[in-house]
Amino acid sequence: MSGAADRPLTTDESDAMPLIFEKSRAGRRGLAIPNPGLPVPAVPAHLARKSAPRLPELAEPEVVRHFTKLSTRNFGIDSGFYPLGSCTMKYNPRVNERLVGLPGFRDIHPLAEDESVQGALELEWNLQEILRAVTGLDAVSLQPAAGSQGELTGLLVMKAYFESKGEGAQRRKIVIPDTAHGTNPASVAMTGFELTPVKTDARGNIDIEDLRGKVDENTAGLMLTNPSTLGLFDENISEIREIFRAVGALMYYDGANLNAVVGISRPGDMGFDVVHINLHKTFSQPHGGGGPGGGPIAVRDILEPFLPAPTVVRDGEAFRLEHDRPQSIGRVRGYSGPFGVFVRSYAFMRAWGPALREMSEVAVLNANYMRVRLQGAYDLPYDRLCMHEFVLSARNLKKEYGITATDVAKRLMDFGYHPPTVYFPLVVPEALMIEPTESEAKETLDAFCDVMLEIAREAADDPEVLKTAPHFRPVTRLDEVRAAKEPIVRFGFGS
């Protein structure tokens, strides 16, 4: 099935990492399957598989080596500093991995009767209670699978609320600032609302005058990330709240940046009615190269009847899943949510306890320290105290030396760092969005800042070394245009 002749085109075979399919040899086995020694019932011919799927055929040691080798071509928090803005790349405690593997958590079935999973339900209940305390809201649904699904869930809850009041047809508009994550407008579209964009003012707050003109009795609500994607706390939050309250609209808090304010400011106190919490950011679920995540939502009491079913409830000392929720928007995914994520995040919360506040304080301290060290060498479009992250612009380097945010990002790789988020938020040209989290030592922050300053000097002295970076990764810059023009999205098996 495989062999040199089946390999796809590459001009440098010698150094390329083979695909697992290219290592396959017919007849090899990686796992023996129990043979019950019973007759196998026949599958009707028209429903039976005619040609076997070309899964790789390798012995177990080669499978282990393949994936170990792949892992060495990847970079995680365990590998080094990962100041990826908006992603909250904090340390993932090792004990959590051991705990999630306890058979009592790992091997329980989601349709088991409640009385046989009391420990799981108690854990979910405890997690809900902590999220209520952190958000300052009344009720929690753990079900959403990630932040963006939390958004979708929250918006459907808002929709159901207005429908219950007979205002469903009227409340069509959701207001979103231009600094928002793309998930916000996408969620608005997927829930059948209309998008009303609002501008950002010179201090990085919502432009209040623009906002006033856009909020009326047709507004269902606001979606706001606070602190914003600029890493800035909206100083006019109380005024914003009054604008939405005055027309009977709701406020949705995108919890992507909650790591800045745990125990310091609660979304419920800011006036928000719905909040999603990214467990994979603030509460340390490892991101796994893209997921899983967890996106529970917390809501004010008026919205509680509309939360997805089932919810976890407590009857005295016992816990159960409540399925009978007549006003619920229904189910948004399978079962009661991504339980393994809950185990890790709950363990993380219990390791901190009330000191979660210190977690946020140190995250903000680290970000501000880096900000003052780097401003000057890079443009700082919003010169304010930041929260847990800040946004620089490489536009000064672009203007003077033709060096872009991408060049800076790629050069950082040469020094062993994962780059910051680049080109986001869209309102900042050549954006470099830096979020250190609370996990880092001062020496790490200093070393990274030293490199950033060195790179700014290189932009003047040796721009070519930036433009050709990275130099020491398994690949150099990749041709994304080619990938998009003629998409090759699966191995071709030599065809």
Added chain:
Amino acid sequence: MSFLSLTDADREAMLAAIGVSSIAELFRDIPADVRYAGPLDVLPALSEAELTRHMEELAAKNVVDEVTFLGAGVYDHYVSAVVDSVLQRGEFLTAYTPYQPEMSQGVLQAIFEYQTVICELTGMDVSNASGYDGQTVAADACFVARAATGRSKIVVTEATNPQVRETLVTYARGFGMEVVVVPHEGGVTDPARVREAAEDAAIVIFQQPNFFGCLEAAPDLAAAAKDAGALACAHVDLISLGVLEAPGNYGCDLAIGEGQSAGNYVSYGGPHYGFLAASSEHIRRLPGRIVGQTVDQTGKRGFVLTLQTREQHIRREKATSNITTNQTLLALAGLVHLSLLGPQGLRETGEACMALAGYAKEQLAARGIEPLFPEQTTFKEFAVKLGRDARDAVRSARATGLNPGLPLGRVYPGYDDALLIAVTEKRTVADIDRLVEVLAA
């Protein structure tokens, strides 16, 4: 706090560098009326040893020491130790989404390999990098179909997992779509009724094997959908696809499903991975991330996230989905598991399940416990009539350390005496003999 490195001296030096006198001053932009003064009202902090003990106590309150025949969408298949070991590689476990490809060739190549495996199993041209689970990928498929057909009706068979149908109903409200359910007849779906319902439909979703474990006339269901101009979408079990035909080979436009049975623990329902694959004409309508092959500056093969203009961070309100975080780590588990199985192991797993399930069916029938749908061929799961309330039967069986399955009446009203029994390759003849004794008692 052992997760923090800053010393008091560090903090003082940093505050001085910033030009503030205290940590509190860092938060001066937060208006006083929204600052939280009190101590956070959460459970107290625990040391690692105390935390371990607390969690072990919680875990001990869950029942795990039993032989189980409970499936109904989440299955107790074997997961190799190699899967656990690969997932604990910190470079995979603690990495973010591979937006910087030079730092992320490992996970990008793994996703490319995963996409290939999903395409091979389903007979499709393109797979995304994973969806949340087997429920939400059904909603994703409807969004694809709405864009592809301009229609707004969703047809789903009653014999499709009830949680999938419930999720569709929730999402359809947001999409502005309606959901029409085609009832089953004797455990399977009549293609003629699907054809009728599919008039003006965007998509027809059916499960193969269906929720009752029965084999649908899947090619005929797909043909009925196509005949009406709707997309045909099969919800399949990866573990069945060594034995059962691939949806792409009987005319489906989309193949979706829950990946848990291949490489993930049951884990009280998550996190698992949903897969979504399609024929190539839908590539620009697919939700979520897709990895593509390309070359670097020296011509060396490499991998990148591609066709990103579909996604929310670029297309925003016009995106094909709002998804960003997905289930990459669980999909990686699936890839590792399926790489170990290979084509032979996959087929043997399917055959072992079928053989054991067939044996169970036979032995139960010999004791007077007949199949609920005796006319149908089943794969690894089947329903039986107990002649008494299945909930009671489950309760008494579990008292003996055996979980015999799902009381079907919990999700299909009217089937109160029916039990849905799943048999994976982990069960033995002795386990089944025990099941028969317990249920026949």
Added chain:
Amino acid sequence: MAAAESYPDDLLYNEEHDWARIEGDEALLGITWHAADALGELVHYEPPAVGATISKDESYGEIESVKAVSDLISPLSGEVLEVNDIVVGTPETVNLDPYGNGWLVRIRLSDPSEKDVLLDLADYRKVLDEQ
């Protein structure tokens, strides 16, 4: 290699950087050098269907680079007579030759008087100068 910056004076423009070349009761539509340069190398063109009706100031298709997507805002209303298959097959043609081989659709005008409110080169240059 992308074309050098240029804006022909025989075209009409709108503020969204689309151009029209009117020939009798038909017109060719495309995007300007400025728009193509801002997007970067184009990788995909999503054209309207031949026979479709498109309306002035509304989107009639999309054009994409790796990192961005842009609506094509029609400067004029009419019926689509022809889609430029060269651009469908090799979207970078727009970067190479935005006013020649890089045209996007040919339409039959439904309201030729709409041209009176489009920008001539001098007015379009003012739009560019403001950006």
